[in-house]
Amino acid sequence: MKYSPITEDQKQDILKDIGIKNVSTLFEDLPNNKKVDINLPPAISELGLRKTLTSLSTKNNCDYISFIGGGSYDHFIPSVIKHLISRSEFYTAYTPYQPEISQGTLRAIFEFQSMICELTGMDIANASMYDGASAIAEACVMTFQATKRKKVLLPNSIAPNYIEVLHTYLDPKDIKIDLFKSDIFYLFDEAKFISLLTEEHCSIVLPYPDFFGNIINYKNIIKKAKDLGIAVIFLYDPTSLALLESPGKLGADIAVGEGQSLGLATSFGGPALGLLSAKKSFLRSMPGRIVGKTNDKDGNTGYVLTFQTREQHIKREKSLSNICSNQGLMALSATIYLAYMGSKGLRRVAEMCYKKCSYLKDGISKIPGFQILNQNPTYKEFLVSTPINADSLLKTLKKEGILGGINCSKYHKVANNTLLISVTENKTQSELNSFIDTLKKVTSKKL
């Protein structure tokens, strides 16, 4: 039988050794209250499976030039990553609870923690969370644990799907989300935000950049937050940190990110990679696995899962998070990506994301009827108001082989003709020009 190598003869010998007549004896203690009927398609061979899945994969259409972002990005992924994470010693291994035979995994996690701290300017990082959304949720819980204050203030310039996940994690714990809405949804009203800060807030979440690509200097907010004892949580884009000042230098207490941009495919949204790092005062309340460096009795350096008393297998109902398996292999992918890029390569990626974004903004702003809505510099994404209905514009662009972006009216009721357009380093000049020309072409007919 597929994957189970015991032969029928061996089965008979095993039954004799156990001292039973047939296999059904092993299941006699189950109530035979109902007959078990499993209705599945008949088993197929490897050849049949390959044909079936290949056919299914062709029913997904990725054959476009895509300008869709919104929390998942189409970056350049170096080939070395898949070769290295395909080594079975990495991907078929279990959690490194036995460090003597898991130094591969443990060293890689230690490298990952180190690199995330370098990028974010924070003191400590863990081995990963499920995704950026659950990572912010756990960060909010950390700040609640530290202060016992029951409110979190966050602007609605954070990705809408993240806000939904935050509710799922925080509502059951009676941690209230104060959702701040600027009068114009894409223009962050700093003064109004500051006026809402109170000593009832355990933390604020500051997106960096925000959902609309805005790069904002939050220094006034951070100062007021610190005066009121409110923890500052930055939600950052990891590639942007090669170009932008680190959350640590800006005064973040906790820095959270989505690591999909670090060498992971878009993959219909998952697996993703939650990044969590913080000041060292949060060490005992940080969820997830943490690897530390130590040695054996002969002085040989070794890496080991540490501070395990925070975790569920020890603290059980007293643990601050239930997380067990996380996104280990994706953290390894990100580690290899960051080693491949180095700070110079990552800076190049970030500069290209920024510049190509500027170039596209500039080109689109010159098309009659289009207006760039951002007033801040932008990273990797920007908002455009369109002269025609955004949905029908996207439909027309699709026929030309272009995925033009995300229609913001999905998330913000006022934004009927607003497109969120994303540009990464992987776009060529001709692809950018082709997008601009096509936009011009399809809207000039309609005006």
Next chain:
Amino acid sequence: MKKPELIFDYSAKNKSAYSLPPDFLPQITLDPIEKIDLLRSDRPNLPEVSEVDIVRHYTNISKLNYGVDDGIYPLGSCTMKYNPKINEDLAALEGFLNIHPHQDPEDCQGILQIMYELEQYLCSIFGFASFSLQPCAGAQGEYTGLLIMKAYHKKKGNSHKNTILIPDSAHGTNPASVTGVGWKIKTIKSTPEGTVDIEDLKTKLNDNIAGIMLTNPNTLGIFETNILKIDKLIHDLDGLIYWDGANANAIMGYAKPTDLGFDICHLNLHKTFSTPHGGGGPGSGPVGVVQKLVEFLPTPKTIYKNSKYDLCYNNPNSIGKLHSFYGNVNVLIKAYCYIRTLGANGLKETTENAVLLANYMKTKLSKHFDISTKGLCKHEFIISLKNEKKEYGIKALDVAKRLIDYGYHPPTIYFPLIVPEALMIEPTETETIESVDGFIETMIKIKEEIKTEPELLLNAPQNTLIGRLDEAKAVKEPNLKRS
């Protein structure tokens, strides 16, 4: 010269690996960022290495690991079965890797079909009415399931119901998840055999009980034969019964949890359904429910309407989203492939062979070790070294470390907590009789060593790059990143 240990050790000034196209926009400056004082003032200290350094480093450190592809991995409760290679290849097809979560459903018909069909398959195998594939791991599945239970009770006006019963043999994530949703726990004692003590359970019943979380077969590898009695006790209080499906490998084709009275469950695709463990993920923890709980499942749901697959967001009573998108989708593809490969008969045989091999090992090892289960077990069993500890001063940890010297990954140790000096063994059905015999022989040899040369165990492992690590020092002098 010191041997390189971390990728950073390969760094040299101006070494690089990256290959990126030239900048065709030199005229665009970074001034706007500088003007708002946000230009990076320092350089993150990342490695400066070449591509060949990267390949050598990760290749070398991978050899310090032990995976299922290296040998038997008898970790009880983890179901470390073989990860089929064809599934890795197929999940990596371009059409699966490059699809964007915000694309129109009409462009995603392939992946949506897989998600829809996988849900149907899981419903058929386990009896539930509907599954959400969104949770990324068993723990997130438990959290999701408990939120669904909370939503059900809220709708029924059962606001006084705030307590979940959990056996003392449960996996740590169970009580941790209950706390996470803001509920309380009452622990049920186990009998000396290791099953739920139904008399103790009865004393803990009251109107505040929202439900019970059970693993069945339980964490000792024993089937809870009182399950139907337990069902009645809980359902009579309008409580819900949650199945921790970590041990699903032991019942496929022989029982459906819904026939055993379970209302809600999570599965671990990275256990039962052969998706790789990854050194700590990514896994997947789908949550299944009976009909009365369907309305509370996470949003969106995958549907099939007018001959098209789609994502439906119109779920007013849903508990919400757990994940930014749809869960660990690429992992789901591998589980789908596995089920298509095995079919119903294959899954039943999987369960049969998993339980056969466990009983084979148990029969052979029971002549040398104290095993808590006297009769037949399911897919795993526990050895207790409490006698060896008393007589020879040898603990479960010492046996585990000595197994490493013989080239084996040790079984699970010190879980469940109710068995002293526990060593939990689960071979899974993907082992050959030869590899199982090899492990048995080694355990018998180690038993001899316990009596005649215990220092071999106390000093183990000696055949690895490093010996036992000073874990106390790792806490006293935290060194959590490269300085």
